[in-house]
Amino acid sequence: xxxxxxxxxxxxxxxxxxxxxxxxxxxxxxxxxxxxxxxxxxxxxxxxxxxxxxxxxxxxxxxxxxxxxxxxxxxxxxxxxxxxxxxxxxxxxxxxxxxxxxxxxxxxxxxxxxxxxxxxxxxxxxxxxxxxxxxxxxxxxxxxxxxxxxxxxxxxxxxxxxxxxxxxxxxxxxxxxxxxxxxxxxxxxxxxxxxxxxxxxxxxxxxxxxxxxxxxxxxxxxxxxxxxxxxxxxxxxxxxxxxxxxxxxxxxxxxxxxxxxxxxxxxxxxxxx
Amino acid sequence: xxxxxxxxxxxxxxxxxxxxxxxxxxxxxxxxxxxxxxxxxxxxxxxxxxxxxxxxxxxxxxxxxxxxxxxxxxxxxxxxxxxxxxxxxxxxxxxxxxxxxxxxxxxxxxxxxxxxxxxxxxxxxxxxxxxxxxxxxxxxxxxxxxxxxxxxxxxxxxxxxxxxxxxxxxxxxxxxxxxxxxxxxxxxxxxxxxxxxxxxxxxxxxxxxxxxxxxxxxxxxxxxxxxxxxxxxxxxxxxxxxxxxxxxxxxxxxxxxxxxxxxxxxxxxxxxxxxxxxxxxxxxxxxxxxxxx
Numbered sequence: 001x002x003x004x005x006x007x008x009x010x011x012x013x014x015x016x017x018x019x020x021x022x023x024x025x026x027x028x029x030x031x032x033x034x035x036x037x038x039x040x041x042x043x044x045x046x047x048x049x050x051x052x053x054x055x056x057x058x059x060x061x062x063x064x065x066x067x068x069x070x071x072x073x074x075x076x077x078x079x080x081x082x083x084x085x086x087x088x089x090x091x092x093x094x095x096x097x098x099x100x101x102x103x104x105x106x107x108x109x110x111x112x113x114x115x116x117x118x119x120x121x122x123x124x125x126x127x128x129x130x131x132x133x134x135x136x137x138x139x140x141x142x143x144x145x146x147x148x149x150x151x152x153x154x155x156x157x158x159x160x161x162x163x164x165x166x167x168x169x170x171x172x173x174x175x176x177x178x179x180x181x182x183x184x185x186x187x188x189x190x191x192x193x194x195x196x197x198x199x200x201x202x203x204x205x206x207x208x209x210x211x212x213x214x215x216x217x218x219x220x221x222x223x224x225x226x227x228x229x230x231x232x233x234x235x236x237x238x239x240x241x242x243x244x245x246x247x248x249x250x251x252x253x254x255x256x257x258x259x260x261x262x263x264x265x266x267x268x269x270x271x272x273x
Numbered sequence: 274x275x276x277x278x279x280x281x282x283x284x285x286x287x288x289x290x291x292x293x294x295x296x297x298x299x300x301x302x303x304x305x306x307x308x309x310x311x312x313x314x315x316x317x318x319x320x321x322x323x324x325x326x327x328x329x330x331x332x333x334x335x336x337x338x339x340x341x342x343x344x345x346x347x348x349x350x351x352x353x354x355x356x357x358x359x360x361x362x363x364x365x366x367x368x369x370x371x372x373x374x375x376x377x378x379x380x381x382x383x384x385x386x387x388x389x390x391x392x393x394x395x396x397x398x399x400x401x402x403x404x405x406x407x408x409x410x411x412x413x414x415x416x417x418x419x420x421x422x423x424x425x426x427x428x429x430x431x432x433x434x435x436x437x438x439x440x441x442x443x444x445x446x447x448x449x450x451x452x453x454x455x456x457x458x459x460x461x462x463x464x465x466x467x468x469x470x471x472x473x474x475x476x477x478x479x480x481x482x483x484x485x486x487x488x489x490x491x492x493x494x495x496x497x498x499x500x501x502x503x504x505x506x507x508x509x510x511x512x513x514x515x516x517x518x519x520x521x522x523x524x525x526x527x528x529x530x531x532x533x534x535x536x537x538x539x540x541x542x543x544x545x546x547x548x549x550x551x552x553x554x555x556x557x558x559x560x561x562x563x564x565x566x
Contacts (some may be wrong), residue, residue: 054441055365060522075441078441080437080438080441081438081439085434088308090485091306091485091489092302092306092488092489092490092491092494093430093434094489094490095488097490097491098434099436101427101430101431101438101442102438102442104427105427105428105430105431105438105439105442105443105444106427106428106431106443106444107427107428108424108425108427108428109423109424109426110423110426111426111427135489136489136514165414178333201461206424209467232514
């Protein structure tokens with residue numbers, strides 16, 4: 001742990017959506033240069049938490065601080081990569097154009113050629129290894145390449161915190177490994193801080209500094225060793241679970257299948273290898 | 274050829290037709306990018322009610338088309354356009370109501386003037402019968418569209434690519450959607466004036482749809498859409514003029530020729546782009562690539 005001030009500080013965050021309580025008393029800090037994984041199954045509240053951090057949803061209680069000020073005022077410090085954008089194959093937009101929109105997409109007037117803009121776009125393309133498809137249409141790229149393009153779009157303004165929503169969900173093993181490597185590289189080379197959601201923690205374990213484990217809107221936070229313990233997770237799930245380690249991989253399973261109902265079993269299976 | 278160009282109605286037709294081609298190509302690209310083709314079609318159809326009303330009340334048809342297109346645009350926005358399905362639903366409901374109004378006004382047109390001319394020219398256009406007084410209003414409408422789209426070019430594209438990314442850059446997708454519908458209304462009014470409310474869709478969607486297949490950048494798509502739309506309109510006007518001689522004194526309507534030409538261009542672009550994909554070169558796109566800095 002560093003003795004710097006946290007880049008992201010979430011304290012006692014509670015969020016309701018449509019009268020339903022989605023997040024309850026979630027707290028965690030994220031320090032510069034760390035990679036934090038937000039682990040939970042579908043419906044656990046991961047996307048809601050991200051959207052609250054981005055200021056797209058207003059919380060019922062608690063605070064989110066990015067840098068030193070409330071999240072809403074510090075969008076400039078955050079780059080966001082949404083879960084999946086469906087780019088039409090015919091969309092007349094090159095990777096390079098998409099990246100440039102991350103830099104000046106909000107500006108008025110026509111996008112004339114500009115050396116500094118071009119340089120910033122090239123740097124972002126290079127940071128994610130997207131040079132070779134920079135001049136191809138975004139819609140023609142593979143899923144992994146599109147993801148790199150969107151990451152470059154988020155990086156081009158040089159944010160301090162990069163937030164990715166389920167970046168591994170639509171990727172094959174090879175692309176997923178390449179993406180994990182890329183995230184590790186961004187932290188080292190660009191001094192980036194990364195917050196990434198996933199339903200399976202295993203691919204991220206090699207690069208993960210901290211973990212926020214979400215179950216039904218409640219969170220356990222800390223390092224992998226601190227959080228992924230039978231005792232901590234049993235308390236979080238509300239029923240006994242076991243944590244199995246196998247070849248560097250972690251499997252969380254409910255303890256007594258004959259007592260647990262089918263829905264609970266399915267839930268835990270989602271965290272499997 | 275000289276006789277063709279020196280004819281007054283032909284000159285007016287060329288000017289108003291070019292205006293329609295340019296705005297529809299520009300807006301069409303954004304409309305197709307956002308997957309908004311149905312909304313564009315609906316605005317054009319509904320604007321026919323305004324065109325019909327303008328005959329009844331003796332006001333400028335351009336104002337009639339525009340007024341009704343804008344009312345429809347606000348209606349669609351008001352009824353909710355957040356999800357694709359809701360957007361289609363809102364569009365369909367406004368389209369139905371608008372066409373009902375159109376039926377009423379066209380009926381009143383026919384009963385009060387005892388001609389069917391108004392109905393045909395509102396629905397299918399009569400480019401050779403446009404009054405010269407409409408040239409300047411049409412040009413002004415075109416300038417307004419170019420100015421607004423030029424100003425909001427990047428936010429409009431970003432919103433078309435992904436509304437969430439736009440929100441994060443401080444661009445409101447909702448405002449951009451409304452702006453686009455308003456500008457679309459202006460374009461639709463000029464198109465409806467030129468080739469009729471029902472056929473305006475062809476000019477709005479066809480050239481843009483073809484151009485998008487040929488392009489790798491938004492600006493390039495707009496450029497090719499304009500070329501295709503202008504070619505279709507000019508050739509269409511010329512063919513309609515000449516058809517007087519082809520069919521021994523029974524000239525066919527301009528709108529027919531324009532729409533058929535657009536359809537042909539679209540087919541060409543479709544085959545052209547699939548052919549160039551097959552052979553791993555991007556046709557026109559790869560030529561343009563060589564010229565880039």
